[in-house]
Amino acid sequence: MFGFIVRRTLLVIPTFLAIAFLTFVAIRLVPGDPIEVRTGERGISPERLAEFRHQLGLDQPVWKQFIDYLWQIAHGDLGTSISTHAPVLQEFLTLFPATIELALCAMIFAVVLGIPAGVIAATRRGTFIDYSVMGVALTGYSMPIFWWGLLLILFFSVQLDLTPVSGRIDLLYYFEPVTGFMLIDSLLSDQDGAFLSALSHLILPTIVLGTIPLATIARMTRSTMLEVLGEDYVRTARAKGLSPFRVVGIHALRNALIPVVTVIGLQIGSLMAGAVLTEYIFSWPGIGTWLIESIQRRDYPVLQGGILLVSGMVILVNIFVDVLYGVLNPRIRHGR
Amino acid sequence: MKRLMGLLAATMLVGGLAAGAEAKTLVYCAEGSPENFNPQINTTGTSFDAARPAFNQLVEFEPGTTNVIPGLAESWDVSPDGLEVTFHLRKGVKFHSVKGFTPTRDFNADDVLFSFNRMWKEDSPYHKVSGGAYDYFNDMGMPDLLKSIDKVDDYTVKFTLTRPEAPFLANLAMDFATILSGEYADAMLKAGTPEQVDQVPVGTGPFEFVAYQKDAVIRYKAFPEYWGGAPKIDLVFAITKDATQRWSKVQKGECQVMPYPNPADLEAIGKDPNVNLMQQAGLNIGYMAFNVTKKPFDDKRVRLAITYAIDKDAILKDVYLGAGQPAKNFIPPTIWSYNDAIVDYPHDVDKAKELLKEAGLEKGFETDIWWMPVQRPYNPNAKRVAEIIQSDLEKVGIKANLVSYEWGEYRKRMQAGEHQMGQLGWTGDNGDPDNFFFLLGCDAARDGGQNISKWCNKDFDDKLKKAKSITDKAERTKLYEEMQVIAHDEVPVFNIAHSVVFEPVRKEVVGYKVSPLGRHEFAAVDLK
Numbered sequence: 077m078f079g080f081i082v083r084r085t086l087l088v089i090p091t092f093l094a095i096a097f098l099t100f101v102a103i104r105l106v107p108g109d110p111i112e113v114r115t116g117e118r119g120i121s122p123e124r125l126a127e128f129r130h131q132l133g134l135d136q137p138v139w140k141q142f143i144d145y146l147w148q149i150a151h152g153d154l155g156t157s158i159s160t161h162a163p164v165l166q167e168f169l170t171l172f173p174a175t176i177e178l179a180l181c182a183m184i185f186a187v188v189l190g191i192p193a194g195v196i197a198a199t200r201r202g203t204f205i206d207y208s209v210m211g212v213a214l215t216g217y218s219m220p221i222f223w224w225g226l227l228l229i230l231f232f233s234v235q236l237d238l239t240p241v242s243g244r245i246d247l248l249y250y251f252e253p254v255t256g257f258m259l260i261d262s263l264l265s266d267q268d269g270a271f272l273s274a275l276s277h278l279i280l281p282t283i284v285l286g287t288i289p290l291a292t293i294a295r296m297t298r299s300t301m302l303e304v305l306g307e308d309y310v311r312t313a314r315a316k317g318l319s320p321f322r323v324v325g326i327h328a329l330r331n332a333l334i335p336v337v338t339v340i341g342l343q344i345g346s347l348m349a350g351a352v353l354t355e356y357i358f359s360w361p362g363i364g365t366w367l368i369e370s371i372q373r374r375d376y377p378v379l380q381g382g383i384l385l386v387s388g389m390v391i392l393v394n395i396f397v398d399v400l401y402g403v404l405n406p407r408i409r410h411g412r
Numbered sequence: 413m414k415r416l417m418g419l420l421a422a423t424m425l426v427g428g429l430a431a432g433a434e435a436k437t438l439v440y441c442a443e444g445s446p447e448n449f450n451p452q453i454n455t456t457g458t459s460f461d462a463a464r465p466a467f468n469q470l471v472e473f474e475p476g477t478t479n480v481i482p483g484l485a486e487s488w489d490v491s492p493d494g495l496e497v498t499f500h501l502r503k504g505v506k507f508h509s510v511k512g513f514t515p516t517r518d519f520n521a522d523d524v525l526f527s528f529n530r531m532w533k534e535d536s537p538y539h540k541v542s543g544g545a546y547d548y549f550n551d552m553g554m555p556d557l558l559k560s561i562d563k564v565d566d567y568t569v570k571f572t573l574t575r576p577e578a579p580f581l582a583n584l585a586m587d588f589a590t591i592l593s594g595e596y597a598d599a600m601l602k603a604g605t606p607e608q609v610d611q612v613p614v615g616t617g618p619f620e621f622v623a624y625q626k627d628a629v630i631r632y633k634a635f636p637e638y639w640g641g642a643p644k645i646d647l648v649f650a651i652t653k654d655a656t657q658r659w660s661k662v663q664k665g666e667c668q669v670m671p672y673p674n675p676a677d678l679e680a681i682g683k684d685p686n687v688n689l690m691q692q693a694g695l696n697i698g699y700m701a702f703n704v705t706k707k708p709f710d711d712k713r714v715r716l717a718i719t720y721a722i723d724k725d726a727i728l729k730d731v732y733l734g735a736g737q738p739a740k741n742f743i744p745p746t747i748w749s750y751n752d753a754i755v756d757y758p759h760d761v762d763k764a765k766e767l768l769k770e771a772g773l774e775k776g777f778e779t780d781i782w783w784m785p786v787q788r789p790y791n792p793n794a795k796r797v798a799e800i801i802q803s804d805l806e807k808v809g810i811k812a813n814l815v816s817y818e819w820g821e822y823r824k825r826m827q828a829g830e831h832q833m834g835q836l837g838w839t840g841d842n843g844d845p846d847n848f849f850f851l852l853g854c855d856a857a858r859d860g861g862q863n864i865s866k867w868c869n870k871d872f873d874d875k876l877k878k879a880k881s882i883t884d885k886a887e888r889t890k891l892y893e894e895m896q897v898i899a900h901d902e903v904p905v906f907n908i909a910h911s912v913v914f915e916p917v918r919k920e921v922v923g924y925k926v927s928p929l930g931r932h933e934f935a936a937v938d939l940k
Contacts, residue, residue, distance in 0.1 A: 107818030114455055117838055118551050119823060119862060128545060159447045161542040161607065170626055226656065234660050241660045247439060247629060247648050250622075359652040361627035 099383045110158045110374040155377030164381035173256025175362030182286035190290045194297025217291035225284040225357035242359040246273040285354040289343045300332040341397030436939045441658040441667035442649040450610040451587035460587040465619035467590045476925030478843025494576030501567040506637040508620040521563040526594035542610045548588035582842035618935035644938040668918040675733045692926040694911035695840040698790035701865035715903040717767035721808045723759045739907035743848045746928045749892035776809025782834030790837035845892045867904035
């Protein structure tokens with residue numbers, strides 16, 4: 077098991093280098109540079125432009141810039157934002173807890189509803205329940221996040237006045253962030269109603285971000301469950317007279333979950349992509365809008381550093397999933 | 413028992429204090445996060461709005477207008493040759509306190525010197541802090557204009573200029589000319605954290621900075637010792653980037669004021685009984701320049717023919733969706749010296765054909781129209797505008813190809829004069845006509861300059877230079893009015909539109925004024 081984890085971790089290094097390189101080149105292929113983007117219609121004199129480009133090292137050949145950048149990262153320095161002059165890592169750490177909080181809630185929402193839905197659909201194959209669950213899942217899967225978010229806000233927030241429109245907590249509450257996770261911070265703050273306010277702000281974004289993973293997980297659970305339910309050992313278990321709940325819930329589900337766990341791991345990546353849109357719609361102060369704006373502003377250090385950190389997280393989660401996979405299926409951890 | 417009584421007394425005291433301190437809070441749904449909290453190094457309206465509550469300038473714009481009124485300077489004298497401007501500073505003005513800094517002295521001339529020297533003098537210890545780009549200070553030509561800034565005494569500062577410059581005072585009312593605390597800067601330099609000056613603002617303004625969480629919220633509280641009288645509200649910026657969301661929040665009362673509504677929501681906003689839809693002409697112009705150095709645009713008749721051929725009303729209806737007004741002059745009607753006597757050219761296809769025939773181009777010609785790849789306040793959809801113009805020109809036999817580049821590249825190529833016809837626009841900074849007309853002057857017509865029609869008319873340019881050097885407003889007005897006639901006759905550009913700025917404001921808000929400069933200011937605002 078230990079060897080497996082080490083092997084898996086070593087693979088991360090080339091992946092990281094490749095990501096750093098691709099981001100570095102891609103943002104430089106986008107026409108326009110950070111200084112010209114900043115100046116707008118007013119323009120800038122060629123002398124000042126050259127001076128600022130020199131300051132940022134943009135007058136160097138791209139390969140040299142990349143080597144310098146790698147050297148910098150190797151020293152743990154992700155650079156400073158060109159537009160705000162704050163260290164990239166500092167901005168990331170301020171914003172990332174919000175994204176994690178949202179993504180975690182969305183994932184919990186998706187798993188808690190998705191797996192039972194898939195199991196129910198599989199055990200009632202071909203019935204009305206099966207068709208409805210799969211119909212809803214397909215609709216959910218095809219739902220454009222932007223439209224879905226606006227729809228929920230207009231209905232639940234504006235029409236019914238049940239949930240707040242956007243943000244993480246009612247602005248009446250003010251406390252210094254401790255962990256960056258609003259649910260925890262609001263509890264720590266000891267202010268009446270702060271936690272409920274934070275929770276109510278999470279409902280809609282969680283649903284919006286969780287819908288696609290929910291649909292994916294439900295569909296995946298259903299199809300693997302169907303496969304497993306047809307296996308000999310399930311028939312044997314049934315023949316032994318075990319209760320249907322034990323057969324499905326213990327024997328079948330455990331094996332059916334293996335591919336589902338993979339899918340959940342893969343969903344982390346798309347969850348990050350979905351978070352970008354969800355955060356924008358709900359004015360959620362996470363890293364989504366931060367990254368989008370860094371592209372618009374050609375803020376190279378923010379984009380490079382941000383992508384590197386996010387992909388680092390995704391890679392870590394995937395390693396974790398692989399390890400979990402090994403726990404669920406001994407053949408994998410012992411196999412070569 | 414004694415302890416219990418003590419506790420009770422303490423509780424009552426705290427309760428009483430809390431009730432006394434409970435102020436009304438206005439929530440403004442801001443459209444984005446600021447880059448930082450120092451207007452000297454900022455370039456965006458969003459950042460200026462975010463920092464403005466904390467600061468003052470020597471002179472300021474009267475809210476809701478472009479008039480220059482006293483700010484931190486109570487009065488000023490201009491020498492007869494216009495080269496020396498002496499400011500008499502206000503006394504007893506307090507700076508804010510923040511965590512880690514409490515001011516020990518009032519505002520004085522040292523703060524003025526520190527603020528300007530930071531932008532101007534390379535030997536200022538702060539010159540390179542936070543990137544050291546003072547874009548507006550440079551754009552407004554201050555390094556060339558300033559000869560010296562001297563402290564005459566603690567409450568008198570003299571600016572000596574290299575030439576008389578009429579818009580100088582208006583420039584000093586702009587955000588970049590904000591006065592920072594020299595004492596705070598010294599303290600932060602000693603503490604080894606000079607960047608903090610740009611992240612945690614300490615100023616003399618109506619609101620004291622409390623906290624900022626990126627992409628979420630900026631908190632200000634009323635500054636009780638504000639020299640202009642303490643504001644009646646505390647101020648919170650709820651950062652909400654999506655326009656439709658901002659409107660939803662205003663509808664629900666989660667915000668009281670919002671900028672930049674979505675044009676598609678305007679009708680619903682107008683019908684909401686709880687909201688006033690305030691509006692004002694934007695301080696901008698969207699236009700299409702003819703490159704007069706290229707054939708056939710060197711011929712005035714061709715430029716005129718195209719002007720007649722284009723259906724401006726169709727553009728306004730189709731692209732601006734009611735959030736624009738047709739432009740007949742290069743400056744918007746909110747700027748003084750706007751020449752309303754000028755009559756815009758009507759849409760007249762026959763006249764256009766006639767003029768082309770006169771110019772020997774009755775068979776038409778092939779040309780290009782450039783459209784910028786970005787949405788701007790003065791032009792929400794340049795591509796659509798280009799398409800309308802393209803189809804209008806086809807009717808008079810001109811085949812126009814649409815051209816565009818990446819935004820930075822686009823401006824660079826256009827300033828180099830590579831285009832034939834191209835769209836661009838301008839948003840004013842200080843309400844002075846010169847701030848628009850310089851774009852049509854000869855200096856800006858050089859290769860790489862901002863005059864993208866490359867039109868250099870001596871008569872126009874002489875008047876432009878003269879108007880900039882004299883301070884008599886009536887005389888300046890006359891010159892600018894004459895310049896508008898010249899520009900109308902010579903058609904270096906086809907004026908498209910000025911945007912109309914809408915701001916939904918909830919009815920409980922009292923005293924809010926829409927700024928012609930596109931600012932969002934709350935010092936004089938109250939809540940019912």
